[in-house]
Amino acid sequence: MILRGIQGEMRQSYAFVARNFNLVKRYWGWEVVWMAYSIADSLAVTFIGAGVGEITGQTQIDTNFMITYLLIGTLVWRFLSSIFHNISEMIAWERWEGTIEYTFMAPVRRFNQMIGQTFFAILYSLIFTVILGVTVATFFDLDLSDADLLSALILLLVGSLSFVGIGMVASILPLLYPERGAQMTNIVQAFFLLVSGIYYPVTVLPEWLQVLSKISPATYVLEGMRAALLPETAKSDPLTYVVPLLIMGLVMLPLGIHLFQRAERYTKRTGKLKRNG
Amino acid sequence: MMEASSTHQQPALIVNDVVKRFNVASIPWWKRLRPDHQNGHSSDDQAANGSGSSLKAKRGKEIITAVDHVSFTVQPREIFGVLGPNGSGKSTLIRLLSTLLIPDEGTVTVFGLDVVKHEMQVKRLINRVSVEASFFKKLSAQENLLYGARLYGLSGKVADQKARDILKRLGLRENSYTEPMEEMSRGMQQKVAITRAFLTEPTVLLLDEPNTGLDPRSKMEVQTFVRELRDVHNATILITTHDMYEADTICDRVAIMHDGKIVAMDTPAALKQQVKRNGHEPTLEDVFMTLTGEALIEKEADAADLEPEKV
Numbered sequence: 242m243i244l245r246g247i248q249g250e251m252r253q254s255y256a257f258v259a260r261n262f263n264l265v266k267r268y269w270g271w272e273v274v275w276m277a278y279s280i281a282d283s284l285a286v287t288f289i290g291a292g293v294g295e296i297t298g299q300t301q302i303d304t305n306f307m308i309t310y311l312l313i314g315t316l317v318w319r320f321l322s323s324i325f326h327n328i329s330e331m332i333a334w335e336r337w338e339g340t341i342e343y344t345f346m347a348p349v350r351r352f353n354q355m356i357g358q359t360f361f362a363i364l365y366s367l368i369f370t371v372i373l374g375v376t377v378a379t380f381f382d383l384d385l386s387d388a389d390l391l392s393a394l395i396l397l398l399v400g401s402l403s404f405v406g407i408g409m410v411a412s413i414l415p416l417l418y419p420e421r422g423a424q425m426t427n428i429v430q431a432f433f434l435l436v437s438g439i440y441y442p443v444t445v446l447p448e449w450l451q452v453l454s455k456i457s458p459a460t461y462v463l464e465g466m467r468a469a470l471l472p473e474t475a476k477s478d479p480l481t482y483v484v485p486l487l488i489m490g491l492v493m494l495p496l497g498i499h500l501f502q503r504a505e506r507y508t509k510r511t512g513k514l515k516r517n518g
Numbered sequence: 519m520m521e522a523s524s525t526h527q528q529p530a531l532i533v534n535d536v537v538k539r540f541n542v543a544s545i546p547w548w549k550r551l552r553p554d555h556q557n558g559h560s561s562d563d564q565a566a567n568g569s570g571s572s573l574k575a576k577r578g579k580e581i582i583t584a585v586d587h588v589s590f591t592v593q594p595r596e597i598f599g600v601l602g603p604n605g606s607g608k609s610t611l612i613r614l615l616s617t618l619l620i621p622d623e624g625t626v627t628v629f630g631l632d633v634v635k636h637e638m639q640v641k642r643l644i645n646r647v648s649v650e651a652s653f654f655k656k657l658s659a660q661e662n663l664l665y666g667a668r669l670y671g672l673s674g675k676v677a678d679q680k681a682r683d684i685l686k687r688l689g690l691r692e693n694s695y696t697e698p699m700e701e702m703s704r705g706m707q708q709k710v711a712i713t714r715a716f717l718t719e720p721t722v723l724l725l726d727e728p729n730t731g732l733d734p735r736s737k738m739e740v741q742t743f744v745r746e747l748r749d750v751h752n753a754t755i756l757i758t759t760h761d762m763y764e765a766d767t768i769c770d771r772v773a774i775m776h777d778g779k780i781v782a783m784d785t786p787a788a789l790k791q792q793v794k795r796n797g798h799e800p801t802l803e804d805v806f807m808t809l810t811g812e813a814l815i816e817k818e819a820d821a822a823d824l825e826p827e828k829v
């Protein structure tokens with residue numbers, strides 16, 4: 242009986258994984274366009290590193306380091322923002338399709354829904370980022386012989402948990418504001434883009450922004466990733482960044498579910514679930 | 519269907535003095551200055567805002583009472599019809615029963631389980647077909663149905679076979695099963711929506727105008743299926759419809775809603791007796807027109823009294 246119950250709950254989580262992969266398959270044209278754009282965008286950023294010597298007129302600059310530094314930034318950001326998008330858009334997408342009432346009417350715990358969405362988001366984002374990274378890397382002659390790839394992968398996976406929590410909180414916006422909520426989530430993403438040191442060290446930011454950078458999990462993922470992949474400049478062991486990321490994940494995941502459930506109750510009280518935006 | 523057999527001693531549904539109100543956006547001040555808004559809102563405004571009576575809330579917002587002190591009980595295995603004009607509160611009532619809305623006042627129980635306090639248990643007992651088919655449009659019927667079935671804990675293999683059987687009975691072509699929903703007609707989409715609800719064999723099935731867009735043959739198939747769900751699987755069915763013939767033939771009892779209130783409730787035969795005049799044998803449509811039409815005439819007369827040029 243208990244086994245059947247667990248099996249049923251796992252099927253519920255799997256429902257979201259299968260559905261999302263089916264959507265990717267059916268909207269393959271969008272995926273191709275998005276991948277092409279991401280490759281062009283990542284190359285555009287990374288070429289800044291290749292051209293920094295010419296831009297500044299200094300011949301002593303280690304362009305390989307600059308390219309790797311920017312490449313890490315662009316790939317990590319693509320990965321984390323993909324996770325954030327996949328989670329935060331789960332409501333906006335269902336509002337758009339008009340299926341939200343059926344998903345909310347089904348006997349599914351939000352925890353099971355989150356497990357399914359998270360599994361899909363991490364798997365999809367990993368595949369996307371690997372394709373992107375391999376493609377972009379072919380344009381440059383990179384030396385990653387000293388890189389600690391295992392630590393980099395651990396940091397990426399642990400850091401993604403916090404972004405799932407943040408995505409859950411952001412997905413409340415389309416729930417509460419049927420017309421404008423989806424656009425509002427972009428503001429959340431823009432905040433993390435600015436303060437997390439994606440393309441520059443956070444120390445160049447004004448002091449008040451540096452304070453905000455400390456609450457962004459992306460800051461720790463990036464610093465840890467750079468410590469793992471560019472060990473010659475590392476200030477500390479890459480795995481020391483796992484601890485703040487774990488703490489943030491442990492706080493953000495339950496907080497995200499809790500706030501989402503409260504918002505769901507509010508929409509049921511006010512009748513906002515019905516509107517398809 | 520286990521739950522039905524263990525709980526069929528008590529009523530399937532108890533709706534007790536339920537009220538549901540909605541805040542709707544206030545009318546901008548420049549529109550309120552227009553002469554046609556000086557004497558309150560037009561009937562079009564009322565219809566657009568949903569239904570029911572309206573009153574002013576704080577900050578100039580309008581409150582619409584979509585369901586106004588509604589009470590009724592549905593017994594297990596009963597087919598209970600809810601009729602009413604557009605915007606009378608039928609769909610809001612279905613949403614309250616489906617756990618998609620929380621009542622402002624009163625209680626709703628499904629086999630003794632409160633829809634607010636025991637939400638998850640209630641969800642396991644119910645399913646719903648709404649007037650909008652509501653699917654992931656690019657996904658096929660198969661992908662949509664398997665997604666829906668898995669949410670209820672069904673295995674993909676079992677759900678796939680059941681879905682094919684039901685759709686075959688409803689007359690959907692085999693090759694349509696794997697086509698994207700957006701390539702299907704409205705009627706075909708509705709058949710898939712009905713299949714989605716039937717797949718989970720709900721103890722209580724909520725049908726909100728399920729036959730909209732269906733041809734006469736498909737309507738009959740759905741009606742046969744509804745009866746079968748009751749007769750074979752002991753399901754209780756609440757159906758809203760504008761098809762009076764359908765209500766007359768399949769419903770054990772019918773409630774007529776108007777402006778968020780139930781204005782009459784009985785068996786179709788008893789309701790017809792209520793409006794019988796001059797030896798004319800009334801239809802359920804006559805009952806509907808009498809009970810909701812008279813109220814409309816009264817309202818129009820009240821509105822005319824407020825307009826000086828018509829006095």
